Amino acid sequence: MKTRQLGAKGPTVSEMGLGCMSMSPVYGQSLDEPEAVATLELALELGINFWDTADIYGPHHNETLIGNVLKGRRDKVFLATKFGIAMKNGAVGVNGEPDYVRTAIEGSLQRLQTDHVDLYYLHRVDRDTPIEETVGAMAELVKAGKVRHLGLSEVSPETLERACKVHPITAVQSEYSLWTRDPEDGILAACERLGVGFVPYSPLGRGFLTGEIKSPEDFDANDWRRTNPRFQGEAFAANLALVTKVQDLAKAKGVTPSQLALAWVMAKGEYIVPIPGTRRRKYLQDNAGAASVTLSAADLAEIDAAFPQGVSVGARYGGSMAGALNG
Numbered sequence: 001m002k003t004r005q006l007g008a009k010g011p012t013v014s015e016m017g018l019g020c021m022s023m024s025p026v027y028g029q030s031l032d033e034p035e036a037v038a039t040l041e042l043a044l045e046l047g048i049n050f051w052d053t054a055d056i057y058g059p060h061h062n063e064t065l066i067g068n069v070l071k072g073r074r075d076k077v078f079l080a081t082k083f084g085i086a087m088k089n090g091a092v093g094v095n096g097e098p099d100y101v102r103t104a105i106e107g108s109l110q111r112l113q114t115d116h117v118d119l120y121y122l123h124r125v126d127r128d129t130p131i132e133e134t135v136g137a138m139a140e141l142v143k144a145g146k147v148r149h150l151g152l153s154e155v156s157p158e159t160l161e162r163a164c165k166v167h168p169i170t171a172v173q174s175e176y177s178l179w180t181r182d183p184e185d186g187i188l189a190a191c192e193r194l195g196v197g198f199v200p201y202s203p204l205g206r207g208f209l210t211g212e213i214k215s216p217e218d219f220d221a222n223d224w225r226r227t228n229p230r231f232q233g234e235a236f237a238a239n240l241a242l243v244t245k246v247q248d249l250a251k252a253k254g255v256t257p258s259q260l261a262l263a264w265v266m267a268k269g270e271y272i273v274p275i276p277g278t279r280r281r282k283y284l285q286d287n288a289g290a291a292s293v294t295l296s297a298a299d300l301a302e303i304d305a306a307f308p309q310g311v312s313v314g315a316r317y318g319g320s321m322a323g324a325l326n327g
Helices: 033-046 061-070 098-112 131-143 157-164 187-194 233-253 257-266 281-292 297-306 319-324
Strands: 003-005 012-014 050-052 078-083 085-088 091-094 117-122 147-153 171-175 197-201
Touching (some): 033 061, 061 078, 061 098, 078 085, 078 098, 098 117, 117 131, 117 171, 131 147, 131 157, 147 157, 171 187, 187 197, 233 257, 233 297, 257 281, 257 297
Parallel strands (some): 050 078, 078 117, 117 147, 147 171, 171 197
Antiparallel strands (some): 003 012, 085 091
8 A cells, every 4th residue: 555645744644544433333233343353454454554433423433442452563553543532411413622621532542452543633613712712622621631633523724824823734524535525625625735734535435336225225224324314215316326337437447336436536626635534454455456446537537527525415413412513
């Protein structure tokens, strides 16, 4: 696996990372921890050393799982975790208060069985707490040696600008894929201008772009995607037509749909490092193959024409989390 640098002055990591969220029962599936562990082991073998988790995944299970796998070989992985989505005023909300920043890192370090996190993200912006205060508290963790680099997730260009004035931001994480082109509205340009790395999560459209999902019935009864606007009713049917386009383009290129979708994201800039998530070895192996796929300028033009911004149907999130985007 080749490497890329996260930002103009950031660390060097594998050019494709691993999103670990689905290794916990977030999508409603029964937990298969032995397979999840085997997938993490394979990632190490493949040279995928940029792993992404969060305290809310599980909650807490995901960090614990990764901590157990990395015990005795912590130096093999550039480890990222996130904080900020938490219980606030009796409900799930966003908390970026400085005191919470200091509390959250201690829990993550304990579960991850490490004395430091390589990249610590604010998962969502707390609109009740100035970003300067949140990032200021995160910067204190860098000074204390508990965190090496800082990141933000789902932020606006304006918020990123303000944060960078407090402390260097190494990476911004946001959803970005063939059917989620929102970052092209400004945050990609802001990252490139400010020398910040960009980390796309869900670059396979939460599994939809793989072609494996044919019907809403393919989801477990308590799968979160059943409540997502893009996976319901007419939106699901409309978006399924997009998957056919991915399959056709991939077939013409002689690659899998997943590999085409990932190669497109990676071709968008050297400062971009996607973190496709999976809990199974066969999908990890398939995803890793995208690193060897080369897309010509003509290929990219054809793909972009098939997937213009706004082509997908339905909002990315419903409920309270929809209001936490672009903070």
